[in-house]
Amino acid sequence: MYAVLDNEKVKTRAEECSLDRRALAEAAGISVDTLKRIQRGERVMFSTAQKVASVLGVRARELRA
Numbered sequence: 001m002y003a004v005l006d007n008e009k010v011k012t013r014a015e016e017c018s019l020d021r022r023a024l025a026e027a028a029g030i031s032v033d034t035l036k037r038i039q040r041g042e043r044v045m046f047s048t049a050q051k052v053a054s055v056l057g058v059r060a061r062e063l064r065a
Contacts, residue, residue, distance in 0.1 A: 003049040006065040007039045013056040013063070027055040041065065 014024050025035040028051040038044055038052065046060065053060040 001046040002043040003046045003060060004041060004043045004065045005038050005049055005052070005060075005063045007041060009063045010038060010052065010056070013058060017056055019055070024052070024055060028052045 014020075017024075019027065021035055021039075022032055025032045028035075028048075030048055030051060034044065034048060035052075038048075049060040049063065053063050056063070
C-alpha cells in the first residue's frame with residue numbers, strides 16, 4: 001500500500017517539532033532521498049509515511065495529500 005503526503009503539512013509539522021530535513025529523516029529511519037521524494041509529492045510505502053508521521057506526533061492520514 002502506498003501513500004502521498006502533503007509536503008506543506010509535513011514541512012509545517014517538522015518546523016513545529018524543530019526538525020530539519022536531515023533530523024526528520026534520521027529520526028524516522030529513512031534516507032534523506034526518501035524524504036525528498038515525499039516532499040516532491042511522490043508516493044511512498046505506507047509504512048514509510050507512518051514512520052514520518054510517528055516522529056511528527058500525528059497519524060499518517062493527517063499528512064496525506
